[in-house]
Amino acid sequence: MNRRARLIGPEEESRFDAFIAGHPKGHFLQSYGWGEVKATTGWRPLRLVLEEGDRIVAAASLLKRRLPYIGRSILYAPRGPVVDFHNGELFDELLKAIDEVARQEGAILLKIDPDIPDEDEAVKGMLRAKGFRLANKGEGFEGVQPRHVFRLDITPQPEELLARMHGKTRYNIRLAQKKGVVIKDDCTLDDLPVFYELLKETTLRDRFLVRSYSYFVTMWREMVERGYAKLFLAYYQGEAIAGTLAFIMGDKAWYLYGASGNRHRNVMPNYLLQWAMILWARERGCTLYDFRGVPGKLDEDNPLYGLYRFKKGFGGVFTTFIGEYDRVYSPFYYWLWQSAIPLYSRGFRRLLFWRKKAREGAAVEA
Template sequence: MNRQARLIGPEEEKRFDAFIASHPKGHFLQSYGWGEVKATTGWQPLRLVLEEGGSIVACASLLKRQLPYVGKSILYAPRGPVVDFHDANLFSELLAAIDGVARQEGAILLKIDPDIPESDTAVKQLLREKGFRLANKGAGFEGVQPRHVFRLDLTPSPEELLANMHSKTRYNIRLAQKKGVTIKDDCTLDDLPVFYEILKETTLRDRFLVRSYSYFETMWREMVERGYARLFLAYYQGEAIAGALAFIMGDKAWYLYGASSNRHRNVMPNYLLQWAMILWAREQGCTMYDFRGVPGDLDEKNPLYGLYRFKKGFNGTFTEFIGEYDRVYSPFYYWLWQAALPLYSQGFRRLLFWKKKAAAVE
């Protein structure tokens, strides 16, 4: 087979995204626009395509991060690459092309975390044969992308979807409607500051970090305006009390960012928000709705068990992915990176959290 690999530029964005949207393993994190979002946070996006007869047959959106002082970099393909992993020859050709990019960019590793279920032993064996090593074995949120999610099949009718939910979830959706909670699903950029204020309130309550407002502005420009995301806001008595961002790529949708105010939580806005996003995704022709991360540790004493219970109530399928796999190009620098990164990340996150908390108090 005469297949050719090359890096593409912005003039081929629509063609690149069209292939990802049509592929069974296509993901919004592999889209051209998401690479532009990550470019504002120190990553350099590199879009690689493998073509045959003028058509794309596989691709990868690679994020390159330059490492300080050593003149090296890392490559990361979030939820990629976009390829049929069960076609060993096709995967091998794409991997060879990625290896070429890695050499040019001085990469010490390639990290992937593809949308492949843990039960797929054939793909795990293929990755091992190609020199990949499992990089993360945690049961929680230790990875870059969540290893455990809930996924909802959207092919049943709305009535069937409701009927299949846990009775408490169905009750809370109807309670929100009865209490007068309304959903604004035609948000504009003017609504983004409203969402961000609720998001900051959420981060302080639940003790997690949040990106800067400029990051969400970029996300709006690169994803919402491209038609790959939409903002939803829940209102009660004229006040926005919850919000969420939903993403879409082809026939798949994802819930990514959610926020809720400390006020009026008893009217259950988050349940109605999810239901509105599910209906929207279904109207867009989606057949799958991904609730994103839940803990793998299902002990009820786990602080994140409430998140698991909330998402489980919508009757999605608990899904575990194969996790992160690293292809190592430089064993010494990889060891150094593995040793230094956890210490750096813990210190940076702790410092950033307390700075944000102090600023909120002031």
């Protein structure tokens, strides 16, 4: 078949996103807007399409990043590429086009982590046959994207979805409603600082890092204003006590960011927020709701069991993806990137630390 591959520009954004949204393996991380978000963090987005006549049949949003010290780059297709992985001919043509982009951009590798279930041995075998190697086993949160998620089929009626939930989850949703928790789902950019303050409170409590406020402003501009994301805030007695950001692409929705304050957690706003997002996704025509990452199946002694139990309670299916696969273009530079540069960087940071200590000691003696 006569197909051609080419990189596209912003004038074809809507056409690109329409293909991503309509494909069974489409994902918001492959959208045009998400590439614009990542462009503010050191990545350069490249959008590649494979066309048959005037119709897109496969695509990839590739993020390029230059590597320190060696003057080369990597390519990463988050939750991509968007192609029928069981169509060998189509995949080969798209991969050939990606390889050419990699050559032009001086890439040492292509990293992919597609939305393919781990039990799909045919795809895993095909990737190995094409020279891909499993980059990590992703047993926890160490992958770029979570390997383990809970996913919920939201095609049943709301009453049936509630009936399928764990009894405690259903109880907590109704408790929040009974206590008077109100969900604001018509948020504007003026509400973003409220959410960000809750997010900072969450990170201090749970000890993880948060991106800058400007990053979330960019996300608002590139995703919320495009209709691919929505902010929800939970209020109790007039006070914002929790918030979430949900993303949507085609018939799928994802829960990406959650935040909660330290006050009034006993009124269970997070449960009602999830229910509000599920109902919103159904109203938008979605059939699948993705709760995103959990650290694998855990026993109750694990400190992360609470997160696992919270998401599991909504009745979703525990899903494991195939993980990250690397297609290596330069074995030497790949080894350098994986082994030598991290060792050098750690050693360099230690050297700077001890030099600083030495200067401080000298200043004290003086």
